[in-house]
Amino acid sequence: MPDSLFTTDAMREVFSGRARIARMLEFEAALAQAAADASVIPRAAADVIAGHCDVANFDIAAIERSMVRSGNLAIPLVAALTKHVGDGHDARRYVHWGATSQDAIDTGLVLQLRDALALIETDVGHLAATLAKRAREHADTLLAGRTWLQQALPITLGLKLAGFVSTLDRHRERIAAARERVLVLQFGGAAGTLASLDDQGLAIGEHLAKRLALHLPDMPWHTQRDRLCEVAAMLGMLTATLGKLGRDVALLAQTELGEAHEPGAPGRGGSSTMPQKRNPVSASVAIAASIRVPGLVATMLTAAVQEHERGLGNWPAEWETLPEIALLAAGALAAMIEVADGLDIDVNRMRSNLDLTQGLIFAEAVQTALAPTVGRDSAHALVAGACRRAIAERVHLRDILARDAAVSGALDAATLDRLFDPVCYLGESRAFVERALARYPATG
Amino acid sequence: MPDSLFTTDAMREVFSGRARIARMLEFEAALAQAAADASVIPRAAADVIAGHCDVANFDIAAIERSMVRSGNLAIPLVAALTKHVGDGHDARRYVHWGATSQDAIDTGLVLQLRDALALIETDVGHLAATLAKRAREHADTLLAGRTWLQQALPITLGLKLAGFVSTLDRHRERIAAARERVLVLQFGGAAGTLASLDDQGLAIGEHLAKRLALHLPDMPWHTQRDRLCEVAAMLGMLTATLGKLGRDVALLAQTELGEAHEPGAPGRGGSSTMPQKRNPVSASVAIAASIRVPGLVATMLTAAVQEHERGLGNWPAEWETLPEIALLAAGALAAMIEVADGLDIDVNRMRSNLDLTQGLIFAEAVQTALAPTVGRDSAHALVAGACRRAIAERVHLRDILARDAAVSGALDAATLDRLFDPVCYLGESRAFVERALARYPATG
């Protein structure tokens, strides 16, 4: 379980040792009732079993320790549940009826994933809405577009943020589309045939899925693990987006740029030695997640190559990996929500940094304006030469160009002035923002 | 580019150096025409440019070598195209109009991916259909279900194969759902604003998307790389499934199991030293792919954290990685198609291997039959004890049980016999096969 720095309390709760067992007990309770629904076991027995499936009755730590011998969590849990039901009681014989360990463990995991995805979807929605709001507010806020970490052209902060909104919306779309595939029952018995239930297996499965509000898959999937990989991959892609957001914020927060800062708070992002520091702690969390999650997604894909009807080593390799992905994704998401909610934007610094290059950032604008007259590559050569001179002589590019006969032949002074006004060189920025925010009404 | 062993000629063609440049030229040609469609450049110029966009005119190797100085493929390609259009020609100035290198490179890649996904979808469809056919044929073929690499219960070959059909169908569903998200135009100009096209950027983008038969995204996605990660992840999941299929076949082909073999052919899977060997070469290809692809998917996720408006190092990190994933997936798919088409199944060996355990594989059946009478855990203890004795004494489990009063009290001889007949212990195998193959008509 990652440190609180890297995840959220809510997601820690979803994947706590206690919750893991609680979800498996939910399966065991529903299984008993489903078997009764199908008239395979007595309702009274089912009620007794279900009545004992309260996680509060179980010694979590002891069951976890027993894994060392049993190799999985279901064996000691079923043993403990059977013991709870009690020696004397007839219901005892119906515990875990027809199921295999993996049925309980996988279905328990799916129930945890349902909670996890719900948290993720809510938070992604929140983050997207916040960024959409800010994107609208800053639809006209100028800053340098940067490529290869160098100033390229002026863009707007609205455009920059809209890119994240658009991407987060795709992540939501993917998660929504995957729900039906992913949130399914696992129920196949020892080798996926439900053989010990005679001809009642499918009927019980139908009741069981209904009781747990899960989809019923066409067949058990003990060693077909694409569903879990899909969750891993979706969260992996989301985390990459959050890592990019964190990285962009951290880069904007550099001392020399100073265009945006994480929200300040007492004791937040301080240094043990340097009193002036305000470290981008939240960005760091998202970036750390984006570094850690890819290797875990790869693990899930490697683990998915499982032998025959139950994997050896590869199935257990998933147990801690998929939760860790969800925990890290949640932490990155929470960190970026905090940043988006309170991002401290220095609009003036954004604008003034556009002047740092003494006009070089408008080189493409000039070149584009010259191209119709002198041709695209002559324009490129002419402007590139002017840029080199501007750098060498430490003079504004506009002044270099004004001196050049070829330029003044093609562009009059007013036109040249307009070319050095960033507001005039934003192209489709506004249109793109509108398209990306179409789902987010302007009066948010 | 992987060796031919690891991929297919068709996919090599999609990602050849020549095809890469051809696809970028397709972008350049369509861009010129789209600019003419929007009346931004003269149609005559567009026709001239488009007329020169034939890959046969270009020196692929020279352009590739030029990457070392330029840092990307578009710069030398646009230079070469401009040179082709010719010094004297007015069209020269309109080459690459309004676009940035990444527009050409990314759109070229998307066009390659469209071809790649088409090949993959066809092949996945073929493999699923073949396996579905074989699953029906072998709906009643008995073999040992194996968990943890040990015989567990009897299952049917039909059930085993149906699991792959079901999974391949989910992969197809994912790919189909992703097409609209993934097969989109990239067109944003230097910093994603299309600034150099004034107010005609979006109009040109619409024409361009239409001409290339790509979807028009809400905005450029130069540093929002989730779409490419999605392709990587889908192919990664597919490859894992193929790896499992290869592994299962290889395990069944072990000398000591001998239940299935890859199709034989002269010189195929031979050994340089051992004349008797028939190595599972195709399985090996799929397994190798399933080992190599996860790390490449992780690379795509790591690379997706791209700075600002163009990444530094992370964008280039994608260039060879995503094609390699597609190439390996295609190779694994082709290998498994060959196996599925010609798999040499030894039905007798499958059946006779069920007898290897001297009845132990029916232990669960007996336990299930005893449970209603003696209780689930007493039944477990009783049968586990009998199993231990059967092993120690090398006697058939049925014989051990027949001697046990507790057993004979609960089960008569005929019942006991039936419990040791695998045909009677297949549970919902048939039903699951039918559900998984619902899309595949029985008279295929």
Next chain:
Amino acid sequence: MPDSLFTTDAMREVFSGRARIARMLEFEAALAQAAADASVIPRAAADVIAGHCDVANFDIAAIERSMVRSGNLAIPLVAALTKHVGDGHDARRYVHWGATSQDAIDTGLVLQLRDALALIETDVGHLAATLAKRAREHADTLLAGRTWLQQALPITLGLKLAGFVSTLDRHRERIAAARERVLVLQFGGAAGTLASLDDQGLAIGEHLAKRLALHLPDMPWHTQRDRLCEVAAMLGMLTATLGKLGRDVALLAQTELGEAHEPGAPGRGGSSTMPQKRNPVSASVAIAASIRVPGLVATMLTAAVQEHERGLGNWPAEWETLPEIALLAAGALAAMIEVADGLDIDVNRMRSNLDLTQGLIFAEAVQTALAPTVGRDSAHALVAGACRRAIAERVHLRDILARDAAVSGALDAATLDRLFDPVCYLGESRAFVERALARYPATG
């Protein structure tokens, strides 16, 4: 922290939250004393500080929770330590003197790694010695050598095990060689210059390293992380070896081979449903580790690309990753020690499985014997043809060959018999075992 199934109590202790803080306090105590050694702070103050550095005085959970705001563990820990020293006390001002958070965190980690490597070295030594002993015992035990999962030639169990001994010895060699590079002090202050210590930084560093019994590196290594990657890589390689050992054992334990089994114990490797099962639980643990660790090693390598004088996100990405690698390696090692100590070897089954192919496994021997007379490729063709006939007619290869004039012309009956005796076809097996076990005296 992985479940107990996947690691050992001893390694859990090394990387517990409590130990992590205890090690950092060890750094703080030694730092105060080293500053006193260099006469930079009063000895009395150092004694007071050191006197408060007992982990028992600290609220571990509270400090961990504080990471969320501070971004690292050292800030709240130093704050708590300062508070313990007390408002009124002059020593208060000397807490954490000259150090930065990373100095405490990294040195604390190095101290944990020293313990971790000691545990690993001991266990690798134990495992190697056990396997060496068993390799000698089974130097003449015949079993099938298997390539591509198919029987190839007879080998000895001694040879198979000696391969692991040889490899484990190389792992020990690597770990021993890395100790001097890896077990070094981290001490650089805020930006690696020790500026706040004026000209006493290096002197204090020398005392500090000596007090902690760590090597003094040539300079601080806040963002040069090769040392930690080296630990990750070494443990990654070790885990791969353990994964192979686990996989080989699991493959030998297959129902159809039955050549070796994990040591049995009550409740060990049972199934929740199948009373006859004895699952290779320990192998599963080692295999799971070998699947999980590669992605974590990749994370360490990715994280090592840290910016300037302190990384952003990448440094924190290491915090839980490197311990997890050590924990999983330790678990795999313990699992394989248990297997090696109690491996249940069925020598008879190993021998009888050699007969399964009806002589095909001796095909190379025959071919080799024929080659001098008929040539290498004629021999290959002749024997390959005989193999095909043997399979088709279900007849022993010896009998097919005996009927062949070309063969009987070249080899008399006694020679042919000898060729089908596995004992006569072991080549350098014994010599290789002796070479690999040279460090392990025969009378162990």
Next chain:
Amino acid sequence: MPDSLFTTDAMREVFSGRARIARMLEFEAALAQAAADASVIPRAAADVIAGHCDVANFDIAAIERSMVRSGNLAIPLVAALTKHVGDGHDARRYVHWGATSQDAIDTGLVLQLRDALALIETDVGHLAATLAKRAREHADTLLAGRTWLQQALPITLGLKLAGFVSTLDRHRERIAAARERVLVLQFGGAAGTLASLDDQGLAIGEHLAKRLALHLPDMPWHTQRDRLCEVAAMLGMLTATLGKLGRDVALLAQTELGEAHEPGAPGRGGSSTMPQKRNPVSASVAIAASIRVPGLVATMLTAAVQEHERGLGNWPAEWETLPEIALLAAGALAAMIEVADGLDIDVNRMRSNLDLTQGLIFAEAVQTALAPTVGRDSAHALVAGACRRAIAERVHLRDILARDAAVSGALDAATLDRLFDPVCYLGESRAFVERALARYPATG
């Protein structure tokens, strides 16, 4: 094979298809001669075979295509070699005598790795020497030390560069130490026993190793792959260091920092649209490598879990992965050598950027000076407050502090001035540089 952008011609040559086959032929030639050395085959036959082992005689592409059927490269190569030796010739029977495919493939790979490591070692040495020279030149060049991408304290460029020299030296040390483990012969025959060579296997192995100037391992290592993983890991660690160097240069080259730039050259790092751009192309290459290599190292570790006496799928998974690691490492190394050789350092900009924070960067210096008088945490609080005011009022920190009675009580004006002089706050920078460069004489 990566594009030329990502690797070097020299390393492409080492891992070309032609070189791969040439190295395997070198094995076959040496094998024949070694067998003659041991009087196992006639010298004349060995001479004939060796005489045909010239790669120029072989159709590389045809042999590569044949892999599809044979599953490995050795089978068609040995067939082609045998054909070259000729039907009529007695030597024909002695081709590939006693060896298995993997012997030729692995030994060929080791011979390629020897060349690769030699190239890498030379280049690492060159890079370290260049950086050492520059570190000395800039031992007193001031620039901001940056932590979490924010200015922290002044450091020297010498210190920053010395950190890389120190790390590169450790990489060299690792590579040197690994040579004996890694550069070893592979020779075991079909199952690692050399059975077909009767009792002459080891003798031939000794001659063979000597002829190839490789170390003779204690035993064959067909499925013990730690050696190859070690190469992968070493190159992975090296690439991470190069990625950090590239990233630091790229960050320093940001428009807003402007402290260092990659060497300029015509057409180098240009943009297809922005004439002013000078993109850090070489940094991009190193960063791309550092993103791609970790996943490949993980693949090598995953692949190392190979079954029994020859892996299935995992062995082939190495074939293209390890060369790709070496190719990417070489490319990153070459890119960073180009940067180090011609790095364009703007010493003035480095110095002036130190003034950007209006004294905040000296906050720790002031705090340290105040601590002995007012205590460490009071000093921290006092200075942190002053920093906040300096930011809010946009006033130099020195001026804020000068107004503060507590400060002026403790520090006189001259002391305060000195505290804001970066030259006075470099701690052990010089000493660390000297220690790190000890191997590099000052008069290089």
